[in-house]
Amino acid sequence: MKLGRISVNGPDGAEARLVLVVPEENRVIDLKRALHEQLVKEGSSRESALQYANAVFPGSMSAAIALGTPFTQAAEKINAKRPDAHSISFDSVNWLPASDPSVVRDGLTFVGHIKGFHEKIGAPPTPNLLKVPGYFKGTPHTVIGHEAEVPWPGYIQYMDYELELGYVIGKRAESLRPENALDHLFGITIFNDFSARDCQAVEMPIGMGPTKCKDFAYGIGPWITTVDEFKDLDRIGMEVRVNGETWGKGDSSNKLWTVGELIAWASLGEVIVPGDVIGSGTMGGGSALELDRKLQPGDVVEMIVEGVGTLRNTMGQPIPDLWWPEERKPFM
Structure with a gap:
C-alpha cells in the first residue's frame, strides 16, 4: 500500500x-x-x-x-x-512531504559512500564509524515534498544531493534492540539529504555536527510504501538522475549497519515516534561529490527507488543578501 x-x-x-x-x-x-x-x-x-x-x-x-x-x-x-x-x-496533485516527522535523523551506513566521500575530501574515515551507527539530527521545518523547488541560500557555493532511503517509524518506542526494531518500521520513502559541501567543510571540524550545510532542505517523498511490500530491505534498487542523465545507480546492499541496528541505535536512551523519518545514509555513488560534480540552479534532481517511486525536485535560484558572520581573530 x-x-x-x-x-x-x-x-x-x-x-x-x-x-x-x-x-x-x-x-x-x-x-x-x-x-x-x-x-x-x-x-x-x-x-x-x-x-x-x-x-x-x-x-x-x-x-x-x-x-x-x-x-x-x-x-x-x-x-x-x-x-x-x-x-x-x-x-x-500538489504534493506535500510524505511524512511530517517530529525530527529528521540521517544515518551513515553505506560502505561505498563512506569510502567515496572520504577519498574526495582526502581524509580517512574515523574508526568510530565501526563502533556505533552514527547519525545526525536535523530540523523538520524545512522538509519539502515531491515536485517542490529546493531553497538555495546564497551562501552555498557547492550544492549536492544525497540519495537515501527514508525509514518511516510506525510505533512509539525507546531503547529497542535490533531483533525487534523492524517491528516498529511502518514503511519506506525516499530521502534526499541536500548538502552544502563548502559549508560542511567549515562546520564539521567544529565537532558539533552539521547545521547550515544541511538544514536548508530535506526532500521526503513522493509517498510511503508500507514495509510489507518489500521482500528484502537490503536489495532495493536505487538511482539518481540530474536533468534526465543517470549520475548514480545501485541498491541498498553493502551497509555497515543493518536497518534494525540503525533504528535500535536511534531509539537507545530516547524516544522515536510514529512518522519520524530516519535516513539510511547515502548509497555508494549516490552523491555528486563522489563524481566531482555539483548541482546548478534550475537542475532537476530525480531519485528513483524500486518499490516506492520517483522523488523529483528542481533546484531554486540562490537567495541573495543573506547575513553571514565575520571571521573572528584567533584567541589562542
Whole structure:
C-alpha cells in the first residue's frame, strides 16, 4: 500500500489531506472523503461520518500512523476497492512531504559512500564509524515534498544531493534492540539529504555536527510504501538522475549497519515516534561529490527507488543578501 500527503483547497484555505496512491493509474484517492462517503452509505449521519473520517485520516501522516490499526485497516479497506470517486490525477496533485516527522535523523551506513566521500575530501574515515551507527539530527521545518523547488541560500557555493532511503517509524518506542526494531518500521520513502559541501567543510571540524550545510532542505517523498511490500530491505534498487542523465545507480546492499541496528541505535536512551523519518545514509555513488560534480540552479534532481517511486525536485535560484558572520581573530 502506498500512502501520501497532498494539499487541497478547503473553505479556510489550503489544507493537508492523506491519500492512497495508485501510481499505475496516475491517481490518488482522497482517503478522508472516501471514508466519509462510505460511512454515509452504511447509515452514519454526515456530521458523525465527517468527525470519524477526520479522526482516522487527519492531515498529519505522523498522527495517522500513531492511531495504529484503525488507520491502517481503514486505508486497506479503501485500497481493496480503489474507488474512482474522490480521485485526483497526478497532473493536478500538489504534493506535500510524505511524512511530517517530529525530527529528521540521517544515518551513515553505506560502505561505498563512506569510502567515496572520504577519498574526495582526502581524509580517512574515523574508526568510530565501526563502533556505533552514527547519525545526525536535523530540523523538520524545512522538509519539502515531491515536485517542490529546493531553497538555495546564497551562501552555498557547492550544492549536492544525497540519495537515501527514508525509514518511516510506525510505533512509539525507546531503547529497542535490533531483533525487534523492524517491528516498529511502518514503511519506506525516499530521502534526499541536500548538502552544502563548502559549508560542511567549515562546520564539521567544529565537532558539533552539521547545521547550515544541511538544514536548508530535506526532500521526503513522493509517498510511503508500507514495509510489507518489500521482500528484502537490503536489495532495493536505487538511482539518481540530474536533468534526465543517470549520475548514480545501485541498491541498498553493502551497509555497515543493518536497518534494525540503525533504528535500535536511534531509539537507545530516547524516544522515536510514529512518522519520524530516519535516513539510511547515502548509497555508494549516490552523491555528486563522489563524481566531482555539483548541482546548478534550475537542475532537476530525480531519485528513483524500486518499490516506492520517483522523488523529483528542481533546484531554486540562490537567495541573495543573506547575513553571514565575520571571521573572528584567533584567541589562542
